[in-house]
Amino acid sequence: MKDEITESIIECGKNEFLENGFEKASLQEICKKSNITTGAFYRRFKSKTDLFETIVSPSVLSVKNLVSSPNDDVPTFIRKVLKGKQDEDTLLNFFEHRDNIILLLNAAEGTKYAEFFHNVAKSMSDVAYKYLSSMEEAHEISEEELHIFMSSYLQAIFEAVVHAQNKDEYRTYVENLNKFYNWEKILTD
Template sequence: MAVPDHSIDPRILECAKQEFLSLGYEKASLKHICEEAGVTTGALYKRYKGKDDLFAAVVSDTITALDTETKKRTDVDVHAMSDQQLTGAWDMNAGMRQWFQFLYGLKEGFTLLVKCSAGSSYSNFEHEFVEKMCVGTYSYYREAYRRGLAKYDISPEEMHIILSAFWQTVYEPFIHDFDWTKLKIHCATVNRLFDWYGMLGIPNTDTLP
């Protein structure tokens, strides 16, 4: 029995990634990917059902990393948190820098998802990611509101709108290919733009006993 040749798999994925980054999903050519990887189209189709399946394989590690990080940040028992922890969760200075560092480590895969995925099964990634983040974020907020730490009553729909605007400021620097220096400056700008304490009526952690 012939042993499958997996040595060409990394070449196919790397060439596909560069093709998708350069042209986007819709304009990417499987024929050109095969030519760049030095493989036949038959070899590619033995591994992937088509272009969408190939794109999914290219972003697979990024999706896994995002799901793991999202779960870590949102799958929290907010009822067990102290007031200090609950209000501190809205501190942009630390949290935003961590998010940008994490996403910058996934730069190519994340860029594919927010810039190059139109026409693929991930074309709605930006909206779906906000939906995931909204569930966890809203639970933090509602617990703060229940305890009287948050002054303003925000509906789930309004929180979704706010978070959509917030995450767009995260997507855009990747769409525009910011390097880390520009991204750090942008991070500070986003911190000034989104004053979550003021927006939700939550006291700054420095004011708590």
């Protein structure tokens, strides 16, 4: 269980990272806003990097779980994307992790997560390509082309997270993105 000081550091750290990005975020400022000394900070976190990773790790795990499957099967999320369907729970989960998605998109430079979404898109396109290759009715599409489409689709989904002010607005953005991408047409023509 996290204590109040740890919770305060996490909240102040998240705000500092959102405002300044990881590289420009000030540990002194985080401590000042948390009303603690740097010694109190270091009793709870090894470094600024450790704090950042603590903040984003639940969202990282959530996103990674979408594109991986323990039994080497195609994850439901990818199947639904390729069929142009929405996975309502998944989409709302992205919005629930909104601040962390923004951190990973816009504030992760200087951390191991700087290329996080590119790596997710790569994993997702690899799994999708394998899945599509096994389907007889699928349109032939190159791995590179699928990666380009998948990367731009994920970027658009996460941009919707950044710009939407509430869940309903986000849901509308995603519905329109699915119409725009029209995966079924791309993959069957």
